Amino acid sequence: MTPSDTGDKRRLLLDAAAALFRQQGFEKTSVSQIVKKAGVAQGTFYLYFPSKAHLVPALAQSIIDHLLIRLHVHAEGRFATLEDLVETLIRDTYAVTEEHRELITFCYSGMGYFQTASQWEAIYAPYYAWLEQRLLELRQAGLMECDSDLVYTANFVVGVLEQGAENFFVFGGDRKYLDSSRQQLQSFLLRALRP
Amino acid sequence: MTPSDTGDKRRLLLDAAAALFRQQGFEKTSVSQIVKKAGVAQGTFYLYFPSKAHLVPALAQSIIDHLLIRLHVHAEGRFATLEDLVETLIRDTYAVTEEHRELITFCYSGMGYFQTASQWEAIYAPYYAWLEQRLLELRQAGLMECDSDLVYTANFVVGVLEQGAENFFVFGGDRKYLDSSRQQLQSFLLRALRP
Amino acid sequence: MTPSDTGDKRRLLLDAAAALFRQQGFEKTSVSQIVKKAGVAQGTFYLYFPSKAHLVPALAQSIIDHLLIRLHVHAEGRFATLEDLVETLIRDTYAVTEEHRELITFCYSGMGYFQTASQWEAIYAPYYAWLEQRLLELRQAGLMECDSDLVYTANFVVGVLEQGAENFFVFGGDRKYLDSSRQQLQSFLLRALRP
Amino acid sequence: MTPSDTGDKRRLLLDAAAALFRQQGFEKTSVSQIVKKAGVAQGTFYLYFPSKAHLVPALAQSIIDHLLIRLHVHAEGRFATLEDLVETLIRDTYAVTEEHRELITFCYSGMGYFQTASQWEAIYAPYYAWLEQRLLELRQAGLMECDSDLVYTANFVVGVLEQGAENFFVFGGDRKYLDSSRQQLQSFLLRALRP
DNA sequence: CATGAATGAGACTTCATTCAT
DNA sequence: GATGAATGAAGTCTCATTCAT
Numbered sequence: 001m002t003p004s005d006t007g008d009k010r011r012l013l014l015d016a017a018a019a020l021f022r023q024q025g026f027e028k029t030s031v032s033q034i035v036k037k038a039g040v041a042q043g044t045f046y047l048y049f050p051s052k053a054h055l056v057p058a059l060a061q062s063i064i065d066h067l068l069i070r071l072h073v074h075a076e077g078r079f080a081t082l083e084d085l086v087e088t089l090i091r092d093t094y095a096v097t098e099e100h101r102e103l104i105t106f107c108y109s110g111m112g113y114f115q116t117a118s119q120w121e122a123i124y125a126p127y128y129a130w131l132e133q134r135l136l137e138l139r140q141a142g143l144m145e146c147d148s149d150l151v152y153t154a155n156f157v158v159g160v161l162e163q164g165a166e167n168f169f170v171f172g173g174d175r176k177y178l179d180s181s182r183q184q185l186q187s188f189l190l191r192a193l194r195p
Numbered sequence: 196m197t198p199s200d201t202g203d204k205r206r207l208l209l210d211a212a213a214a215l216f217r218q219q220g221f222e223k224t225s226v227s228q229i230v231k232k233a234g235v236a237q238g239t240f241y242l243y244f245p246s247k248a249h250l251v252p253a254l255a256q257s258i259i260d261h262l263l264i265r266l267h268v269h270a271e272g273r274f275a276t277l278e279d280l281v282e283t284l285i286r287d288t289y290a291v292t293e294e295h296r297e298l299i300t301f302c303y304s305g306m307g308y309f310q311t312a313s314q315w316e317a318i319y320a321p322y323y324a325w326l327e328q329r330l331l332e333l334r335q336a337g338l339m340e341c342d343s344d345l346v347y348t349a350n351f352v353v354g355v356l357e358q359g360a361e362n363f364f365v366f367g368g369d370r371k372y373l374d375s376s377r378q379q380l381q382s383f384l385l386r387a388l389r390p
Numbered sequence: 391m392t393p394s395d396t397g398d399k400r401r402l403l404l405d406a407a408a409a410l411f412r413q414q415g416f417e418k419t420s421v422s423q424i425v426k427k428a429g430v431a432q433g434t435f436y437l438y439f440p441s442k443a444h445l446v447p448a449l450a451q452s453i454i455d456h457l458l459i460r461l462h463v464h465a466e467g468r469f470a471t472l473e474d475l476v477e478t479l480i481r482d483t484y485a486v487t488e489e490h491r492e493l494i495t496f497c498y499s500g501m502g503y504f505q506t507a508s509q510w511e512a513i514y515a516p517y518y519a520w521l522e523q524r525l526l527e528l529r530q531a532g533l534m535e536c537d538s539d540l541v542y543t544a545n546f547v548v549g550v551l552e553q554g555a556e557n558f559f560v561f562g563g564d565r566k567y568l569d570s571s572r573q574q575l576q577s578f579l580l581r582a583l584r585p
Numbered sequence: 586m587t588p589s590d591t592g593d594k595r596r597l598l599l600d601a602a603a604a605l606f607r608q609q610g611f612e613k614t615s616v617s618q619i620v621k622k623a624g625v626a627q628g629t630f631y632l633y634f635p636s637k638a639h640l641v642p643a644l645a646q647s648i649i650d651h652l653l654i655r656l657h658v659h660a661e662g663r664f665a666t667l668e669d670l671v672e673t674l675i676r677d678t679y680a681v682t683e684e685h686r687e688l689i690t691f692c693y694s695g696m697g698y699f700q701t702a703s704q705w706e707a708i709y710a711p712y713y714a715w716l717e718q719r720l721l722e723l724r725q726a727g728l729m730e731c732d733s734d735l736v737y738t739a740n741f742v743v744g745v746l747e748q749g750a751e752n753f754f755v756f757g758g759d760r761k762y763l764d765s766s767r768q769q770l771q772s773f774l775l776r777a778l779r780p
Numbered sequence: 781c782a783t784g785a786a787t788g789a790g791a792c793t794t795c796a797t798t799c800a801t
Numbered sequence: 802g803a804t805g806a807a808t809g810a811a812g813t814c815t816c817a818t819t820c821a822t
Contacts, residue, residue, distance in 0.1 A: 009782095027222050030816060041783040043819075052817065145386065152359075152379035159358020160351045167350060184347035191340065192387035204807090225791065236808045241793065399803090417612050420795055431804040433798075442796065535776065542769035545752060546745045553744020554737075574737035581730065582777035594786090615812060626787045631814065 010048045012038040014062070017055050022102040026056065057119055063104075064123050067096045071130065078134070082143050085134055086189045089161055090182055097165035104166070128154050135193075145195050153193070160189060205243045207233040209257065212250050221251065252314055258299070259318050262291045266325065273329070277338050280329055281384045284356055285377055292360035299361065323349050330388075340390050348388070355384060400438045402428040404452065407445050412492040416446065451513050453494075457486045458517060468524070472533050475524055476579045479551055480572050487555035494556065518544050525583075535585050543583070550579060595633045597623040599647070602640050611641065642704055649708050652681045656715065663719070667728050670719055671774045674746055675767055682750035713739050720778075730780050738778070745774060 016037035020029040031052055035042050049055060071092050079085040097104060131154040138144040164185045168178055211233035215224040226247050230240050244250055265287050274280040292299060326349040333339040359380045363373055406427035410419040421442055425432050439445055460482050469475040487494060521544040528534040554575045558568055601622035605614040616637050620630050634640060656677050664670040716739040723729040749770045753763055 031818085032816070035784095042785085042817095043783055044781085046818070047781070148382060149375065149379055152376060153383065155362060156355045156358060156380065156383050159355045162358070163351060163354020164347075180344065181347060184344055185351065187343060188348065188351050188387050191389075192383050194386075226793085227791080237792095238794075238809065239807060242806070247792070421797085422795070425805095432796095432806085433804055434802085436797070437802070538772060539765065539769055542749075542766060543773060546748060546770065546773045549745045549748020550741045553741060553748070557740060570734065571737060574734055575741065577733055578738065578741045578777050581779075582773050584776075616814080617812080627789085627813095628787060628815075629785085632785070637813075 009038070009040055009044060012040065013045060013048055014055070014058060018059055018062075021055075021059065057123070060120070061123050063100055064127065066100065067092075068127055068130070070096055071127075078137050082138055082190065082193055083186075085138065086186055086193070089131075089157070089189075090164075090185055093161040094165045094168075094178075094182065097162070098169045101169045128158070131157065142195065144193050157189065157193075160185065204233075204235055204239060207235060208240060208243055209250070209253060213254055213257075216250075216254070252318070255315070256318050258291075258295050259322060261295065262287070263321055263325065265291055266322075273332050277333055277385065277388055278381075280333065281381055281388070284326075284352070285359075285380055285384075288356040289360045289363075289373075289377065292357070293364045296364040299364075323353070326352065337390065339388050352384065352388075355380065399428070399430055399434060402430065403435060403438055404445070404448060408449055408452075411445075411449065447509050447513065450510070453490050454513050454517060456490070457482070458520065460486060461517075461520065468527050472528050472580065472583055473576075475528065476576055476583070479521075479547070479579075480554075480575055483551040484555045484558075484568075484572065487552070488559045491559040494559075517548070521547065532585065534583050547579065547583075550575065594623075594625055594629060597625065598630060598633055599640070599643060603644055603647070606640075606644065642708075645705070646708055648685055649712065651685065652677075653711055653715070655681055656712075663722050667723050667775065667778055668771075670723060671771055671778070674716075674742070675749075675770055675774075678746040679750045679753075679763075679767065682747070683754045686754040713743070716742065727780065729778050742774065742778075745770065 013034060016034050017029070020033055020037060031045055032042065035045050049058075071088075079088070128151075132150045135144060135150050135154060135157075139146050139150070164181055168175065168181065208229060212224070212229045215228055215232060226240055227237065230237050244253070266283070274283070323346075327345045330339060330345050330349060330352075334341050334345070359376060363370065363376065403424060407419070407424045410423055410427060421435055422432065425435050439448070461478070469478070518541075522540045525534060525540050525544060525547075529536050529540070554571055558565065558571065598619060602614070602619050605618055605622060616630055617627065620627050634643075656673075664673070713736075717735045720729060720735050720739060720742075724731050724735070749766055753760065753766065
């Protein structure tokens, strides 16, 4: 074993699991396949995870982390206009959804393996918090409607974004309508959020 | 065999499966459990379904059918106003989502068992068609914005509705906010759809 | 049902079974397949055969019948010489073995399904009786050795004939040696049987 | 686990399978029975054999090995006379056929499980090679007819030997005729092979 | 920490046979 | 005689998990 392998067996296992779940889903992937791909022994798996099901929250977390990192890149500071925010949200949600299409399906299908529903909420919380904060800033600048409760509004916005993106990347919508989908989505959100 | 039994073994199996999937999910439910609950022999299952996986599309279909029946009940004729439509959509979507909460999770998790993505789309198609038609009628009556493409708009509306409802019933949101959730959702949709 | 079908269901079932056993062997062929191919109902099978296993002796019988019919065709009367008999035996054994190659394998593999070993002997008995009679006639005409017990001799002759033929048709011997095989077989038998 | 157990699970399984096939044939023997008799767990079977069918060639090989070992014991050197050879062949073929009667049936019935016919030929090849060599030696010593092609002759000899022996041990011929069967067989072969 | 052979419960599915019509 | 839906025992094989090394 090379020094670089030492101690990163957990990472090795997670990556192998992610790759296999991506291709075959959770149930059709066996621990044997995971350890083989990770290059560790069968028993070693249980040194790092109490059971196969404990992989699901761990993986879901790392996918959402991915999404958040991407969004933060485009939004270090505040957004100048509502249009800016909406455009960024659409671009990044579509990009991340496309990139992780299989893992999103996996997260849905794996939801049953979360110990509690709140575990799932906890994973999403930072995303909502970030979005609420951005909306608040725009409202304070008079760039957004000011009647709604931002907690709900953020939730609804995420709902439309995911619906739009998944339509294409998860349920195989026709790509030639991708651009119009984005434009229509933009208009829809702007109508709902504009002052 | 009494006449009433004739031909309803398929129904018996489907109902038993739905009940068990509700409690334990797809993977943890065995065909043995299903036939026991349905009160038929093991082999009888395979007279009606080629395999356990073939239950998934069949069940998803019956949930959506449920939703559509409910919506049609409330909407025999046209809707007089946009507010009417939105209120009905919210009420029925929330009701059906609550009623079928576990089966919705099941549908997500079962998505992998659909032979093709189009099978899933086919199930949803009548719902979208119905909603587009209603929106069109309102637009023609001058009661709705008239810039958007209704195909997309219908899609986005369903996205927000499901996001809102699932927040409570699937992900265990706090019920005391249920009413404000509905009101906020109503406002959000009206802003997006109003002329 | 046409009049011509009436009463020949047994034949229909046997033919269907033979065809399927030929392709897939006894164990891999199900009664469902047989009745489907025969065009009768599932339960009808058990009107004609007490069980699936009872098909085996019935089929073996009809194969041997085939062989006997063929031999009788070539030997309505007596054989003029030992050479005539041996030549006929070789030609017909090879022909029938080639024609029924898969069913011969089937008979071997089905042997375990005979209720008694004597059932198998009974099937072969007319063949042996016919051959013994021919050998006796030749011996009486002074055209064959006269020391051996014809019961055994007939048995040994059949053994060599089947060994020779099966070598080609069951165990895929190289066909280009087929003619020499027949010639060698003829010489071998003539040496063993000649006065 | 004691050292003596190490690595012999495959042998344990093979022996258990042989014993059961002997009694009940291949199809009527289940993997459950095999592992129970071998004293290992169900899953362990599949650590050593990809499927139940993979037992057949492995076992057929070990039976033929048995026969060859026995023949070699009686025939280290050459045979002094044709009579010697024929007598030995008859004695050993009868003995081995009697000893392995059920496994011979099994080999026939298992033939369908060989991947290729040549797999079966390969198993028999050493037997034929040994016999051809003995015949050649006798011919060179002028003790055998010298017209025939020994490849075929060896094949025919085996055919008669097996036919004679199986008549008694596989198809339950009457044992009181066993001795005359041997004598008649000896005469038959000597007539066919003598110079 | 790490290994991997062994475990054994249990999954899905098949199929010979029955019986009410 | 004919039907075919229903039966349920039994089969093969998988796989998460353990434990002696």
